[in-house]
Amino acid sequence: MHAARPNELYAWQAARLLARRELSAVELLRACLDRIAEREPHVLAFAHLASEAALAQASALDAGTWRGPLHGLPLGVKDLFDTAAMPTTYGSPVYAGHRPAADAAAVVLCREAGAVLAGKTVTTEFAYFQPGPTRNPRNLAHTPGGSSSGSAAAVADAMLPLALGTQTAASIIRPAAFCGVVGYKPSLGRVPRAGVKSLSETMDVVGGFGRCVRDVALLGAVLTGDQRLNDEAALAAPAAPRIGLCLTPDAPQMGADSQAAWAQALRVLAPAAARMADAPWPAALPGLVALQKAVMAHEMAHALSHERTQHSAALSERLRGLFDEGMAIDGQAHVAKLQATAAARGLANAWFDDFDLLLAPSTLGEAPAGIDATGDPLFSRGWSLLGLPCVHLPFARGSRGLPVGLQVVGRWGDDHRLMAAAQWCMARLAG
């Protein structure tokens, strides 16, 4: 019936088959569980696998009426989201065996739309830099990136069609880039964060991963409640966008592999775009990396006050270092940084008078070797601070054969336009 094994189907394809009852939720889940059985011992993407509960949920979906756009699709949930029926550790031994009283709002939205909760995926420690055990499925000797390490790895390795992640610095875009999947970070404030461990109120965003743009569009429409994100017509025949080229002030840090992907994108997209031109960094807009780091350090040190004061010995040195940095910034200095952030957000709007999207680097290059660090978040820090929607497009290979790509960045709130433009770009880049 299917050329591909069910676990290899795109989420949007599987969703159609499931809606027509040409594929059962149990059948799809079993294919995913088979793949997990084969690959999980090597990739270690899961903090908790809920096979039995997921099979029961899938059976119930098969026996019932169509529940919604995610009907029957197995979903991985980053272990930074509270789940009442699965342990929730936030990637820290402090919370070993923790069982929250309630599910995170985003988890409920997905389940109400028919998603099957397959398990919790590995996050770095409180979504900061201390890695979990997950390896890059494209090359097990390399990091999958972080902090949404397990979600990106599981989707990349066809263990699951979709997974939830979060981003404060680069925690969706970077693992998407390193594992070679599409990552979607929505506009700040559009997806409820209730029940997600709070790191930085100024930047935390809930988003997710899929293996194509249509898949994150499907998931994104459920998370934001905005059906325009998954507009069939717009995604099937997106209009040619006006593309602004934004290497950011950190362009000198780009490695050869990301530079090659950049050159390839320009070559392929320029002839077809409605417009393509440099989108210069506004003169009044400061470099955002130092500002993002300081805001994140102060807010994480405060949001995690309980862990900082009660469980210091159980925290990594990296995290304790961040807390020291953050506690050295007092409230007077912090509010000035929040004011600078608000001003930067105002300035960023001007880009989108001239362009439908910005094309920008996602990472310095391929996933670094080793799993003792998750790579540099440099190229996402600024967009995270600005709160703009981003989609990572995986379309190239680096010198070691690992995935490389670029991200597209949209106007705040225009996630649906960004999604269609991302689809337009990806159709050409992957062609």
Added chain:
Amino acid sequence: MHAARPNELYAWQAARLLARRELSAVELLRACLDRIAEREPHVLAFAHLASEAALAQASALDAGTWRGPLHGLPLGVKDLFDTAAMPTTYGSPVYAGHRPAADAAAVVLCREAGAVLAGKTVTTEFAYFQPGPTRNPRNLAHTPGGSSSGSAAAVADAMLPLALGTQTAASIIRPAAFCGVVGYKPSLGRVPRAGVKSLSETMDVVGGFGRCVRDVALLGAVLTGDQRLNDEAALAAPAAPRIGLCLTPDAPQMGADSQAAWAQALRVLAPAAARMADAPWPAALPGLVALQKAVMAHEMAHALSHERTQHSAALSERLRGLFDEGMAIDGQAHVAKLQATAAARGLANAWFDDFDLLLAPSTLGEAPAGIDATGDPLFSRGWSLLGLPCVHLPFARGSRGLPVGLQVVGRWGDDHRLMAAAQWCMARLAG
């Protein structure tokens, strides 16, 4: 040694005596507990009283070195904040006996500054409109207001010098007004919300209550980490401010008691202010009440997705009604409302080029009779949507002898200037 009983001291006075060891933390706590024993059977301000643990904490403080600005001050914590050592119900039977794994960040900040955690104070159901059992200590037949009902009542009744609250619509300013205490709602985003039950990410703010401006300045400096809020010199001799009079588009709803307080304030403040003039509602700024209601309904319906879908039968009709309202607003409509909110916040800044503060109504009038509703949040909805810092000033009595007052509103981030200006106003109004 003290003219007043220790529980009747202002927090800033008690803090000085505690720092000099002229008052012990145990002595102060025992006075508070005596007052609680006398009054709590009538007022019902507490969801949980932690007498034993608080006495142990006070003893330890007395035996140790000075911990910080709140050293030895008993603090009430609204039962919307997670506390690991005390049950946390969020005002709902759904969470009867719930014990969170961690303390809310704001609670840790206060404890680290030396506060003694005296107990959890009553909140309405998930901080919305369904009241708890608390009565107004000024007249037990009247509502204390909500949602921070227990915190305002406990402070007003000299059971505690300080208490924490939160505001999404009017949940600090309204109970402060009805109980006759000073309520401080900080600028949105300055105080960490981690571990506070999320209702609306666009508006939720952590703040608190005291019996004078200096007391909320003391607490506010700890919560924001900005020492300028509690600047002794500025609070002792605040400069005369430029006062903008802002009755808001809802002025026709003001009752006679609030009108009389307004007239009194103008009469008293006008001769001494650096400037006093009408601060007209900007032409481009829409009425904010309908917008605030819609944003709150959508966000609460989503943030409380677990409760909405899993515990519907245990929720009040009022809350279920709000959820129906909120779920009828889809993500496309909601993001347009968030865009309108951002635009409104931009426009509001212009007020503060001409004025140091806005003087505005807090409530329609005195606390209504009965405890089956918590009064109308009308006059705080707009300021909550704008995210501006507000301080309620209790300085008058209404026709039934219950407290009445007004609020002062500052520029976003200028909480320290607002605090000094509030002190200037209050010194004249209470004189």
